[in-house]
Amino acid sequence: MIDTFYILDFDHCLGNTNKLQEVLQEVIERETGIHPHVISKAREEYRKNGGSFDTATYVKQLFDQAGKDSEAEWQTIETLFIRESQVMDMLEPYAEELLRILQERQLPFGVVTYGGKEWQEAKLAASGLMAMPHLVTDVKEKGYLLSSWRQADKTFLLPDVLTGENRLQAKNLVFIDDNPVSFVGIPTENITPICAMSADK
DSSP, X not given: OEEEEEEEOOBTTTBOHHHXXXXXXXXXXXXXXXXXXXXHHHHHXXXXXXXXXOHHHHHHHHHXXXXXXXXXXXXXXXXXXXXXXXXXXXXXXXXXXXXXXXXXXTOOEEEEEESOHHHHHHHHHHTTOTTSOEEEESOSSHHHHHHHTBOTTSOEEOOHHHHSSTTOEEEEEEEEESOGGGGTTOOSSSEEEEEOOOTTO
């Protein structure tokens, strides 16, 4: 049993999603000739409808349509994307400071990010955060996900993937996210929600 566990979002909270997207599109244009405008337009249309754009899935669809081996093509693109991103600062302002404070004070935390697993983990790797405990979820309303961890005694049974331990429980959660939809369904007790706003949104 621990007192408090910190849940951190990735996109627009820790990682600079727009900068990561730009680097990926540059790599794709250089390696395949697909113009960034094609991907940007699809991304904006998807986001207008409230969705989270899965770039990996979309790009693989383009490869399939062109009669290419989408998995092999994506693996090449992903490798170059991660390599080129890792020499840049892909974190949001103050994200590094937040992570350092949590680590220095030995405050347990993990990343919970919404989206396709392949694309989310590519961004985590590109940002240098792949080694951090993380959970990729297809539940947009993360409040419902956190509610599912709640036990009869009002503590939270944390997923092993976030803690590396079996059946670790927390009395309280601190939940940091930038998307208001993420807070839908959030428990009203023993949890502190913090809505962060990215500088690039």
